[in-house]
Amino acid sequence: MKKETTGKMTALSTKELGPKTWPDFEKLATKQGQCWCTYYQRAKPVHTGKDPLKADRVNHSYKENLVMQGKSHAILVYDGKRPVGWCQYGPKEELPRIDAGRGYRKVEPLITEKMLWRITCFFVDREYRGKGIAETALKGALESIRNQGGGIVEAYPVVSKKMGAVPEWLWFGTPGMFRRAHFKPVAPLGTSLQLMRRTLSSSRS
Ligand SMILES: CC(C)(COP(=O)(O)OP(=O)(O)OC[C@H]1O[C@@H](n2cnc3c(N)ncnc32)[C@H](O)[C@@H]1OP(=O)(O)O)[C@@H](O)C(=O)NCCC(=O)NCCS
Numbered sequence: 001m002k003k004e005t006t007g008k009m010t011a012l013s014t015k016e017l018g019p020k021t022w023p024d025f026e027k028l029a030t031k032q033g034q035c036w037c038t039y040y041q042r043a044k045p046v047h048t049g050k051d052p053l054k055a056d057r058v059n060h061s062y063k064e065n066l067v068m069q070g071k072s073h074a075i076l077v078y079d080g081k082r083p084v085g086w087c088q089y090g091p092k093e094e095l096p097r098i099d100a101g102r103g104y105r106k107v108e109p110l111i112t113e114k115m116l117w118r119i120t121c122f123f124v125d126r127e128y129r130g131k132g133i134a135e136t137a138l139k140g141a142l143e144s145i146r147n148q149g150g151g152i153v154e155a156y157p158v159v160s161k162k163m164g165a166v167p168e169w170l171w172f173g174t175p176g177m178f179r180r181a182h183f184k185p186v187a188p189l190g191t192s193l194q195l196m197r198r199t200l201s202s203s204r205s
Pocket of ligand 1: 085123128130164166167176
């Protein structure tokens with residue numbers, strides 16, 4: 001994908017997270033305050049004590065192992081060679097913590113034979129925000145899901161106005177991002193989030 005942009009950006013492209021792109025993800029994770037985005041990948045919390053450096057080491061190596069085993073999915077967005085944003089997605093089994101959410105547990109269970117996918121996190125380099133990088137990452141994730149057989153895709157965007165005003169609380173994305181990608185609202189998740197879904201056909205047939 002090539003896209004002409006204004007300002008600093010010249011050519012946007014996307015790549016799948018994997019062993020080759022792991023160092024690029026490391027750069028982004030360092031920028032996002034050493035958050036290795038493992039929260040939704042663990043069914044239960046792990047206790048690393050009060051030392052933030054220990055938590056950082058534990059989560060870093062947990063994530064690296066998942067990536068090396070092909071058990072962690074995400075799309076990275078690049079401006080030229082520079083990684084500038086990402087979107088974490090994956091099959092339900094890879095992101096089990098969502099099931100434990102108080103709001104999510106109140107939603108009528110989804111009965112389907114289709115594969116269920118989740119989109120749990122966005123991050124965009126501060127210098128690149130407000131330029132559609134998150135939407136580019138989302139498009140890449142949806143294309144990738146299609147290429148892996150499609151199914152039902154879930155998202156949990158932030159509806160709270162208070163949270164929506166603070167970019168650091170918008171890791172789940174905005175309802176607008178998902179509406180524009182043809183997701184439909186399904187149910188509120190408490191007062192802050194909303195469950196949205198869309199069905200994606202496979203590109204394999
Ligand atoms: C939320 C975030 C992903 C948006 O990325 P982006 O590339 O700037 O977003 P886009 O330009 O594609 O726009 C998507 C939406 O984000 C909104 N947005 C972008 N910058 C924003 C800002 N500074 N404040 C509030 N909303 C903002 C846009 O208005 C748009 O909303 P809409 O759908 O209602 O129209 C980005 O601000 C970010 O990375 N925030 C930090 C999230 C984080 O900390 N993640 C890691 C958690 S460990």
